[in-house]
Every structure is written in C-alpha cells, then in structure tokens.
Amino acid sequence: MPPPTISPSTEKLIPVVGLSISGTFPANPIATTAHSVVFKVHSKLYRRDVVVKIVNRNAIPSSIAEKFLPRELDITMKVRHPHIARCLAITRPAPTKIVIISDYYERGTxxxxxxxxxxxxxxxxxxxxxxxxxxxxxxxxxxxxxxxxxxxxxxxxxxxxxxxxxxxxxxxxxxxxxxxxxxxxxxxxxxxxxxxxxxxxxxxxxxxxxxxxxxxxxxxxxxxxxxxxxxxxxxxxxxxxxxxxxxxxxxxxxxxxxxxxxxxxxxxxxxxxxxxxxxxxxxxxxxxxxxxxxxxxxxxxx
Missing domain, CATH: 1.10.510.10 (Transferase(Phosphotransferase) domain 1)
Structure with a gap:
C-alpha cells in the first residue's frame, strides 16, 4: 500500500512544528483522515513520544468547523483526568491549520x-x-x-x-x-x-x-x-x-x-x-x- 499523501501546505508546516517541540517528524504519519494527518514524534521538549495531529480547517465542512471544532478544542484543552487522554498543547501556526499535541499511548486501542x-x-x-x-x-x-x-x-x-x-x-x-x-x-x-x-x-x-x-x-x-x-x-x-x-x-x-x-x-x-x-x-x-x-x-x- 502506498504511503498516504500529505498536502504541500502541511509538508511546509511540519519543520516549523518539529522545531516548536524539539522533535523530528518521521516520513509517514500513523493515521490520516479527510481533514487531518497524525504523526508519532519523539519530543525533546516533552521528553517522550507525543502524537501530533495537524488539522486542515479548510477541509472540514463549514457547519462542522463552526459548530463542532471550537467545542472539541475547548474541551480537549480543559479536561484533566487520569483516564482521559492528556492534551499538551493546541496551536494555530497558520490561518487554516490547527496543531494538537497529545500524549502517545503505545498499546493501541x-x-x-x-x-x-x-x-x-x-x-x-x-x-x-x-x-x-x-x-x-x-x-x-x-x-x-x-x-x-x-x-x-x-x-x-x-x-x-x-x-x-x-x-x-x-x-x-x-x-x-x-x-x-x-x-x-x-x-x-x-x-x-x-x-x-x-x-x-x-x-x-x-x-x-x-x-x-x-x-x-x-x-x-x-x-x-x-x-x-x-x-x-x-x-x-x-x-x-x-x-x-x-x-x-x-x-x-x-x-x-x-x-x-x-x-x-x-x-x-x-x-x-x-x-x-x-x-x-x-x-x-x-x-x-x-x-x-x-x-x-x-x-x-x-
């Protein structure tokens, strides 16, 4: 199976995000969707493996981007519980891109x-x-x-x-x-x-x-x-x-x-x-x- 394609705008953004967390991105993501790409990256800043999800806001239908996305980002950042995934940071390095950095859980789902x-x-x-x-x-x-x-x-x-x-x-x-x-x-x-x-x-x-x-x-x-x-x-x-x-x-x-x-x-x-x-x-x-x-x-x- 060929590796998933990554948009040129996301490819340009990857070095910037990598620099911000002191990590090097692998060649291929661990997951992709119609509007996002997900990488496992070892971060020297966080001193462990993290998940970096890069969301392309333009690829999300406007009704969802306006209604559901703000809720998701707000709740993701606020919740703190030992059995809820920990979000480490959310950034907007470009007008159409949202980067969500979370802990990586190695045993899967x-x-x-x-x-x-x-x-x-x-x-x-x-x-x-x-x-x-x-x-x-x-x-x-x-x-x-x-x-x-x-x-x-x-x-x-x-x-x-x-x-x-x-x-x-x-x-x-x-x-x-x-x-x-x-x-x-x-x-x-x-x-x-x-x-x-x-x-x-x-x-x-x-x-x-x-x-x-x-x-x-x-x-x-x-x-x-x-x-x-x-x-x-x-x-x-x-x-x-x-x-x-x-x-x-x-x-x-x-x-x-x-x-x-x-x-x-x-x-x-x-x-x-x-x-x-x-x-x-x-x-x-x-x-x-x-x-x-x-x-x-x-x-x-x-």
Missing amino acids: LLDLILTHKRLKENPLSVTLFRQLIEAINYLHKRGIAHRDVKLENIMIDGNGDIKLIDFGFARHIERRERSRSFCGTQPYTCPQITRFRPYEPFTADYYACGIVLFTMVVGKWPNLTMSSMNIFPDKLPSRSCRRLITSLLDENESCRAGYDECVNSEWMGGHPVWMFANHAYFYEEVPNRDEDPSNFEMSEI
Whole structure:
C-alpha cells in the first residue's frame, strides 16, 4: 500500500512544528483522515513520544468547523483526568491549520486489545478497565460535558495497561435534562433514540455506549441488537451479575437506564471492592480497615 499523501501546505508546516517541540517528524504519519494527518514524534521538549495531529480547517465542512471544532478544542484543552487522554498543547501556526499535541499511548486501542485476546476476562481486567471508563465519563458529566462518541476505538491503552478516553469531536457542554438533537455517534454504540432520530438525553446515551463497550469486552463480539436485551448473550458468557449490569445499561428507556451510581453499586462491580489508586490526585476507593465493610466511593480529587 502506498504511503498516504500529505498536502504541500502541511509538508511546509511540519519543520516549523518539529522545531516548536524539539522533535523530528518521521516520513509517514500513523493515521490520516479527510481533514487531518497524525504523526508519532519523539519530543525533546516533552521528553517522550507525543502524537501530533495537524488539522486542515479548510477541509472540514463549514457547519462542522463552526459548530463542532471550537467545542472539541475547548474541551480537549480543559479536561484533566487520569483516564482521559492528556492534551499538551493546541496551536494555530497558520490561518487554516490547527496543531494538537497529545500524549502517545503505545498499546493501541481497547479494540486492538480485544481483537488480540478474543475477549477479556471479567475479573480483574474487564471490571478494572470498565471502572476506569465510567470514572472518566462521570468526571465529564459532573462538569456538564457529554462525550457522545464513546466506543472501543476512542479508548486508548497506556503503558501501564490503563485506559485513556480520547476524541472530543462530538462532545459538548449541556444542561441536565436538556435533550440533544445532534444525532451523532457511531453504530452500534448509539442508543435507540438516536437511531430513530428522536431528541435524546446525551448523558444516558453515553452510558448506553458504555454498555456496548462492556458487552464487547467480556463476550468478544458485537451484541445482536435486533434481539431483546435479555437474549443477546451467548449461553455461558458473561456471568449473571455482568449480564444484569449490561442489560440495565442497554435499557431503551432513558429514565431506567443505568448510570454511574448503578454501575459502581452493582453486584458485578461490588465483587471487586478494593480499587487501585489512579495517581496521587485521584482515588477510586479507600482501602477499608479490617473491621469495616468495603464501601464504594466515586473517584474524588484530593
């Protein structure tokens, strides 16, 4: 397969960006889209490998460039959480170019991990990764941000095996109880309301997508959503407590669909009571004393 073509304007920009991060660009990018090109670069400035995404604003439809792009850049720069990809810098070195510099995560996506292992063991791997995912989602929701494109391809795995949620292209600030009319996302992660082009509650839509992620992690294939949620599981997979949680996450009724509290307090997650510290600033759960019963706490900031 021939290497992807890079526009002359981007080629001229690469040395400038390389100088700004004290890094040398490789000959070929690691990814390209209709409006962007992505490189893995070792930066002496950041003292590690970084991802450099160069966006051509002129290649984006004007409606998206005016509506979605400013949201993406604003949210990408503001969020700080151990399970959300870290954006290091956003620059505009040319009127039509935007450069986004982020940490590089060497183990690829959660989809890559599932394809390699066929499916993931429920305990401790799946329950740990899923807890990390809903902590990232809860962090966003508490700040009034709906992601709206949660999927395996948007969940990276870092060198420690922890997840990092990426891609805020469809994310937006929204008020609680406000319904969204932008029918965005990716099949099969989109909730029934989006599929039917009906106004939807974006926070519960994120948890529906989390349900699809969890099903795929523990079963190793997409759910057959033409069947009722009670009949989508193979005979022996997953465990009953995991099935109940997935079924609750995939509830068509938004008001009944599981959210953060229901996940954390579920029987499936309750079977893993002691959580690892994510970093010095956040924790999942205090390790209880011997005389105390384990209790679930949401991720808190010290």
